[in-house]
Amino acid sequence: MLIDLHCHTFPFSACSALEPLELVRLAADRGLDGVCLTEHDRAWDADALDALGRAAPIAVFGAAELTTNFGHVLAFGLPATAFSADAGELAAAAERHGALLYLAHPARDGLLRVTRETVEYFVSVEAANGSDSRLQNIAAAGLAKGFRLPGIGGSDAHTANEVGRAATRFTAPLRSARDLIDALRAGAYEAVQLSP
Ligand SMILES: [Zn+2]
Ligand SMILES: [Zn+2]
Incomplete structure (x- = not known):
């Protein structure tokens, strides 16, 4: 099952030009089985997410x-x-809630700030990002090898062109939000680059 684990829609991500319905239709056209909305610093509420689903x-x-x-x-x-904007606080909250934190596009700007202790905040990194360069993705995939879990993949789409460039392939079907968390925690997936 191919899921894009990183995409942005308007208006929840003001920087995106993609309407939510446009995103899901394009993702389906390009062979994806699902998308995970990752707006900047905000969550979709459950009812709106259900309606879109x-x-x-x-x-x-x-x-x-x-x-x-x-x-x-x-x-x-x-x-x-x-x-929270504080990764230490986020890591503590993730522990309490059974959540999983991945550094996004680590070869773009994130990983250099991580130390031997604080690297433990993250279960892994995004190893394939559709908006990063080939070289950045090679570096990110290399970094992912050092973590507890495999790297994930996502398009980081903000525009129609970017939809479907990268995704995460899961070995089992995912039917619920719980399934997604369980599959991530089990490491039963791999990052895939779908187009340059
Ligand atoms: Zn980002
Ligand atoms: Zn993003």
Whole structure:
């Protein structure tokens, strides 16, 4: 099952030109089985996410991309009340809520701020990012090898052109938000680059 674990829509991500329905339709056209909305520093509320999921031809999940003192962090399973710009606070909250934190596009700007101790905040990194260069993705995939879990993949789409450039391939079908968290925690997935 191919899921794009990193995409942005308007208006929740003001920098995105993609309407949510446009995103899910394009993702379906380009062969994806699902998308996970990762708006900047905010979560979709459950009802709106459900409504989009019902209207979408593919599965729709919700997470968030949080701006922190360690760069951008993709947070899965973390309630919005626990969002923070402090990665240490986020890591403590992730522990409490059974959430998972990944450093987004680590070769772009994030990983250099991580030390031997603080690297433990993150289960892994984004190893394939559709908006990063080939060289940045090679570096990120190399970094992912040092973490507890495999790296994830996502398009980081903000425009129609970028939809479907990268994703995460899961070995089992994901039917619920719980399934997504369980599959991530089990490491039962791999990052895939789908187009240059
Ligand atoms: Zn980012
Ligand atoms: Zn992003």
